[in-house]
Amino acid sequence: MFRPVMIGGAAVALVVAASFSPSAAADGAPPPDKVVIDVVSVNGSGCPAGTAAVAVAGDNTAFTVTYSDYLAQVGLGSRPTDFRKNCQLGLNIHVPQGYTYAIAKADYRGFAHLQRGATGLEKASYYFQGMSQTTSVTHRFTGPLSDNWRTTDVTAADALVYAPCGAQRILNVNTELRVAAGTSDPDTTNSFMAMDSTDGSVNTLYHFSWKECP
Template sequence: MTSLRRPLVGAAVTALLAVAAPAHADTVPTPPGRITVDVVGVNGSGCPQGTADVAAASDNTAFTVTYSDYLAQTGAGSGGTEFRKNCQLALRIHVPQGFTYAIARADYRGFAHLQRGAFGQERANYYFQGAAQSARTTHQFNGPYSDNWQASDRTEYADLVWAPCGEERNLNVNTELRVYAGSSNPQAQSFMSMDSTDGSVSTVYHFEWKQCTEV
């Protein structure tokens, strides 16, 4: 099975980091200083302890999550729960005083090998601690498929949910992969991954910035 997986090019991640957030009339430049992201909670079958790495981009435009053991599969040799993997991350994002942020876009990437008749799904949502969960988006890939995959979720500026000014609230990031045999041979293996063996494949969350009005 592993022989079917191919490496992805790290330059593509750099390109994703350079994608601008949705434009609007009151664009605020990225804040000065350095943004830091701390992982305060990890839970889920897709990110066993020590297999998810989080880092802020040096230009404060985004942060990345890199997984090293995130794969859902079905078919011969797969356990009954292997068709679904998920990861829940609680992140504490430290930003300069006087600024707040929202997640304007998220880019998810990986590799999938799906038999004819099988299909895979990537699902995700994110929300601030104490706030209602956002709607979960779903992207589906249908077999036959054996290639890199990419999915993006973009939020219009008017619909952005901002972190409360002057408060530190965890940002909860939830992702999920599912693979279904569908009408394919149930013994034929299909899988979908969102992991990287060399750190070149990352999920990218793009910031939108706003200056706080309160003193």
């Protein structure tokens, strides 16, 4: 069972077990002690204050992010700026001494209604404060489509970007949804993509790769 915690402008402390999944540690076993995550910032048109929530598993084995107002759209009923929505999370992840981590995998899901000729895009990037290395993955969708969607971002072992050992850096996770009318008629139709799902299941799930510092 998950415990939802609403996140707005204030920081929220989360306690998460180090072992997110049996395969989470690509280079070594996860640390034996629990990991504390502070949600220090939530910004973006896709996650206005009070519309995003962090849920911590009852056994502290995972954390997820869900959204209630993350929707990009074009056409009838939309505003000119609605074609793109984004959300940036700033996470301060406190790990036990002697360990560091990277984002190895992320699962996203939502619902899309795209008219014939319309297109959609889901993009996510991850980077540590003060570091130039950025991992970015883009997924594209083409109408006609009216169904739940799901994407998985997996970073190859040799491309993982780890937090610097012995330094506390904010992990920034930036997600984005875009919709383009394309050859569909925006005067008579509406196309949209949402970062949610019709059955209320988890929207995003983040997996860690751990390694010991020298």
